[in-house]
Amino acid sequence: MTSNASLPSPARRTRGIMLFVLATLVLACAVFVVRRPLMMSAPACMAGRWHGCFDTFNGVVLLTLAALPLAALVVWALARHRRAAGVMSAWRISMAEVGMVYGTAPFLWMTLMPGGGAGTVPARVSLVPLRDLATMGPIGIGGNLLVFAALGFFAPMRFAASASVPRVLALGAGCSVLVETAQYVLRLDRVSSVDDVLVNATGAVLAALASRRWWRTTEAPADRPQPTPVGAR
Structure with missing residues (x-):
């Protein structure tokens, strides 16, 4: 079997891109709707204070969203390491x-x-x-x-x-x-x-x-x- 057989078809790739874009838009809309409650915890979180950030729902959600790029980076690093090792x-x-x-x-x-x-x-x-x-x-x-x-x-x-x-x-x-x-x-x-x-x-x-x-x-x-x-x- 050639390496091309494991690649997704153009239709599947297009569908995956569309789903990713749709999920990104939904997440962006959700963040826009709740932006004011989340920003109430921003000063405490940026200052590294426990009270007002880590002990509030708004603070935890804000930190979770802020950590999204880091999570994506970890996914990329793990996937790259596995692909180099020949993992399917x-x-x-x-x-x-x-x-x-x-x-x-x-x-x-x-x-x-x-x-x-x-x-x-x-x-x-x-x-x-x-x-x-x-x-x-x-x-x-x-x-x-x-x-x-x-x-x-x-x-x-x-x-x-x-x-x-x-x-x-x-x-x-x-x-x-x-x-x-x-x-x-x-x-x-x-x-x-x-x-x-x-x-x-x-x-x-x-x-x-x-x-x-x-x-x-x-x-x-x-x-x-x-x-x-x-x-x-």
Whole structure:
């Protein structure tokens, strides 16, 4: 098989470029809409102060957006290293690895952010399913859907062992249980709710379904260097 066989077709390449441009436009529009709340945390973040930056949702979102070029640079460096080693699907693997970390870490930080009564109020837990959904509101439900969305989207692209809906569901639920347990044990002035686990796991599954066409399979390992063909003598 020649090297040209592994290149994407012009139609696929054009579609990929269009999707990238569309995603960039959507991100730019979202940033424009929320620019004022984000800029409220800019002075504290630029000064390196914890209060007003790292302990606020606006500050974490602002830092996440600021770190986007660095994440893209890491993807490029990893992909270049893998391509030099002859690894197939170097870009997909690198993007999946960075995407899982970049898309999950900020939400974990915000989820484990202590409340005003952290360490003083007793730990609270809610084990009745669907009871807390009414009090979450659209923003709360949307945020909980996004907590492990990046993990659900990219994990099946990187690890064949997680490339199934039940496994992604178990992965999202397991990670959510760990987060809720940490909230309870550390007494962060947050309610450890079973509804958070349900919504977090649902978000991971929905994101995984969105990336299903790029899931990695065991029949086509993507991270093994390909043997260099021996030239004819």
